[in-house]
Amino acid sequence: MTLHRQLLLFTLILCFFLFVGVWIYKLQTTRIFLQNQLEVHAQDTATSLALSLSPLVGGDDLAAVETMMNAIFDRGYYRQISLSDIDGTVVVKRVLPVAVDGVPDWFIEMLPLETPGGESLIMTGWKRAGTLYVESHPGYAYQTLWQTFIRITGYFLLTGLIVFVIGSTALKYLLRPLRRVEEQADSICRREYTIQEPLPKTRELKRVVTSMNKMTTRVREMFEEQSQIAEKLRQNAYGDSLTGLGNRRFLEGQIDGTMTGSEKVVKGVFLFVQIQGLQKINDEKGYGAGDELLLRSAEIIAEILGPEIPHSSARLTGGDFGIFLPDADKDDGEKIASRLADRLAALPGEGLTLSDEVFSIGGVYYSSHCTFRDLLAKADTALAVSKHEGPNSWHLEPADCEDGQPHQGKVWWRQNLEQSLADRAINLYGQHVVHTGAPAVPLHMELYSRITIDQEREVAAGVFIPLAERADVITQLDRRVVELVLDTYHSWQDRKLAVNLSVTSLLDAEFVDWLLSRLHTQADKTLEIYFELSEISAVRNLDAVTAFSRQVKELGHDIGIDHFGRSFSNFGYLKSLQPEYVKIDRTFTRELESGDSDAFFFVGSLRSVAHSLDIKVIGEGVETDAQRTLFEELRVDGFQGYLVEQPVLMTSKI
Numbered sequence: 001m002t003l004h005r006q007l008l009l010f011t012l013i014l015c016f017f018l019f020v021g022v023w024i025y026k027l028q029t030t031r032i033f034l035q036n037q038l039e040v041h042a043q044d045t046a047t048s049l050a051l052s053l054s055p056l057v058g059g060d061d062l063a064a065v066e067t068m069m070n071a072i073f074d075r076g077y078y079r080q081i082s083l084s085d086i087d088g089t090v091v092v093k094r095v096l097p098v099a100v101d102g103v104p105d106w107f108i109e110m111l112p113l114e115t116p117g118g119e120s121l122i123m124t125g126w127k128r129a130g131t132l133y134v135e136s137h138p139g140y141a142y143q144t145l146w147q148t149f150i151r152i153t154g155y156f157l158l159t160g161l162i163v164f165v166i167g168s169t170a171l172k173y174l175l176r177p178l179r180r181v182e183e184q185a186d187s188i189c190r191r192e193y194t195i196q197e198p199l200p201k202t203r204e205l206k207r208v209v210t211s212m213n214k215m216t217t218r219v220r221e222m223f224e225e226q227s228q229i230a231e232k233l234r235q236n237a238y239g240d241s242l243t244g245l246g247n248r249r250f251l252e253g254q255i256d257g258t259m260t261g262s263e264k265v266v267k268g269v270f271l272f273v274q275i276q277g278l279q280k281i282n283d284e285k286g287y288g289a290g291d292e293l294l295l296r297s298a299e300i301i302a303e304i305l306g307p308e309i310p311h312s313s314a315r316l317t318g319g320d321f322g323i324f325l326p327d328a329d330k331d332d333g334e335k336i337a338s339r340l341a342d343r344l345a346a347l348p349g350e351g352l353t354l355s356d357e358v359f360s361i362g363g364v365y366y367s368s369h370c371t372f373r374d375l376l377a378k379a380d381t382a383l384a385v386s387k388h389e390g391p392n393s394w395h396l397e398p399a400d401c402e403d404g405q406p407h408q409g410k411v412w413w414r415q416n417l418e419q420s421l422a423d424r425a426i427n428l429y430g431q432h433v434v435h436t437g438a439p440a441v442p443l444h445m446e447l448y449s450r451i452t453i454d455q456e457r458e459v460a461a462g463v464f465i466p467l468a469e470r471a472d473v474i475t476q477l478d479r480r481v482v483e484l485v486l487d488t489y490h491s492w493q494d495r496k497l498a499v500n501l502s503v504t505s506l507l508d509a510e511f512v513d514w515l516l517s518r519l520h521t522q523a524d525k526t527l528e529i530y531f532e533l534s535e536i537s538a539v540r541n542l543d544a545v546t547a548f549s550r551q552v553k554e555l556g557h558d559i560g561i562d563h564f565g566r567s568f569s570n571f572g573y574l575k576s577l578q579p580e581y582v583k584i585d586r587t588f589t590r591e592l593e594s595g596d597s598d599a600f601f602f603v604g605s606l607r608s609v610a611h612s613l614d615i616k617v618i619g620e621g622v623e624t625d626a627q628r629t630l631f632e633e634l635r636v637d638g639f640q641g642y643l644v645e646q647p648v649l650m651t652s653k654i
Contacts, residue, residue: 011167012160019156023149027111030148035113038136043118045072046134050120053083057122057129066092079115080135086128100139103146111145113138177205181212223612227571230605234565237598242291243298246314251322252372253587254312257563258326258462259369267463268326269333269396271363272379273301273340275319276391277354284354293352294319297359300343304336307540322376327466330365330396337361337394345392360386361394370399414471416453417464421476425452426484429647433498433618433640436632443618443638444496444530448647449481461500469504478505482515488651489527498530498560503537506548519555530560530580539573546576562620564606571609582610584636586621592630604634611635 049072056065065083073081073094082093098115100108117135121128177200195213199206235241238250246254255270275297282290294315301321305311312324325332344359362383364375378399386395420426429448434440450458468474478501485499505511519529531552538545538561549559561574564582574582584603591599607617619631622641631639 007171008164008168012164015156015160015163019152019160023152023156026152027145027149030145031111031113034141034144035116038113038138038141039116039118041077042116042134042136043120045078045136046118046120046132049081049134050122050132053132054122054124054129057083057124062091069094077137077140078134079137080117080133082133083122084131084133086130088131091130096137098138100142103142107146107149108142113141113145176200177209181209223575223609226605226609226612230571230602230609233598233602233605237602240315243294243315245298245301245321246312248314248316248322251312251314251316251324253585253591255324255370255372255375256590257585257587259371267329267367267466268324269328269330269336269363269365270375270379270399271323271325271333271337271340271361272376272383273297273321273323273344274360274362274383275321275344276357276359278319281354289352293347296347296350296352297321297344301340304339304343309336310536322379327469328365330398333363333365333396337363337396341392341394357391359392362386363394363396364399365396366399368399375399413464413467414473417451417468417471417473417477420451420453421473421480423452424480424484426450426480427452427458428481428484428488428650430492430494430497430650431640431647432494432644433638434644435638436619436628436636440644442494443616444498444528445492445494446498446500446532446640447481447485447650448500449477465502469502474502475505475508475511478502479511479514482518484651485529486518486522490524492650495524495526496528496530498532500532500562503533503541503545506533506544507541512548512551516551516555519552519557525556529557531557532560532562532583534563535561535565535582536563538577542573542577549577549579564610564617565602571606574610574613574615578613579615581616581618581637582606583618583620583640586641589619589621589627589641593624593627600630600634603636607634607636 049069052068053065056068069081069083069092072078073096078094078096079098080093080095083091085091115135115138117133119134120132122130122132177196180196195216196209199209238246238253240247258268275293278290278293281293297319298313298315298321301313301323305313305323310326312326314322316322323336325336328336341359341361347353347358348356360383362379362381362385364378364382366375370378378397382395382397385397386393389395427450429450430445431448432442432445434442449461451464453459465474465477468477481499485497489495489497529552531548533545545559552558558580559577561577561579561582563585565585565588584606588599588603592603610617616637619627619636619639620641622628622631622639622643624643627641628639628643
């Protein structure tokens, strides 16, 4: 029960007891008064009637006596009038039964009235002739008492109604600061830090609100401090302090992270950009001039790539920059390299170099598994070719790290993707996410989609999803996957499932409407789906993702963030998005096992930020007991990887 209702109920109870007290007092007072009136009335009537009857009794005119007594009795105010002679024998007697019209019997029984009588001697001269007895009838007294009860009750009900209306309104006004405190507490649970202003005038409430405002401010500061610590740790461990780009360690994690796991991406471009003459500039113009050249080069790289092109860029060492373009092909790499060359070649005009020889660019494109070291070595070879071709030139060549996925072009892939969608040649594989404690209780199962090409070769999502994005069929693909999940999950044991979605689909209003409608009509309310999005996609389209998250939560589902910590995004977006969980990128899993203290503290800070928002934290790519133990030490909620299980086929072609 709310405080408002409690106070209102307490007030009404007090009013009730007050009414009962007043009611009892008033009725008892009225009862005593009426009883006294009955006694006085009976005695007065007996005295006056006795005087009137004295001459008649002395004359032995009994008929006249009876007539006079009847005249008095018939008025209805008397219960009994009797005349007795000197010997006590009743000569005349009239009696009226006690029957009160309009008064309930229970009321009469509850408040009984005595009916006192009055006596008077009848004298004939100085001789006693008889005795007259008069007893008042209580009927009119009961009616008066009942009317008094009705009026008191009516006044009470009216007063109670007025007290209820005025009291309720007054309490709502007086307790409004407390309701705001409640809303403020709820907003803190939602990680919304609102300050209540203005302060209430009531001293006690003012103290409560002031304390609540202080607590809200402190909680907000704690979250911001945690975010800042995490940001600083990430920048120190994975960022270049001069250019603001990533460092070699960051780029290595990005590349190797895309090529490991069950859904690895084994297609992309790596560019190696080397700024020439940096040491000469440092020697002749000072390190400040060299730093300015590096900063301007980093700005050009960031401008050309922009937020639209998926990429990771880093300063490797000195004047060497690395650019990783996942999901890109040879044509994409050549376009980027050409634009970089045009912009970097203009630096001498800005007075930042000592000669027109500014840079060399070497790059590789690959469609098979390659490590960072493989790509760096092969890009270095391409860089040597670029230098041989002359200053300010670029050169790309295939990596061919190993025999892997076929080297078919875009047209071939588009045709086969469309055919696979038409044939509904989609398979779903499941891998459980389990709790880090013992026993390893499943938290949910993540589903991976794979398609069948040429009716025989199965291709992982990491390969075909980027191609589906470019072929503008990713929305159809996501729809097919969701349909497959909703049509087949009944035969599975799990009711908590994670499904990966492309942000492109979330930007399609028709797809979102269809998905929400399908989820709304889903009969099995035990099903809970977590729609996973990569961190970088969620951050770049935060408004759309936030709106989608709010809509699916209303239907009993939620979202999850994949590759958490990989991007250089501010963690403040988590407050508005409030995902069910975040998955620590597998890059940090490998670094934790290597004993890297920076990675340990960074993952710990990521966990603290997420837990402060009541968001679960899951570790990706766990393949050894040592990795699991490290996540347990970091108080991570769950993990997934080959240590748990290999992805298991859940469905086949439908």
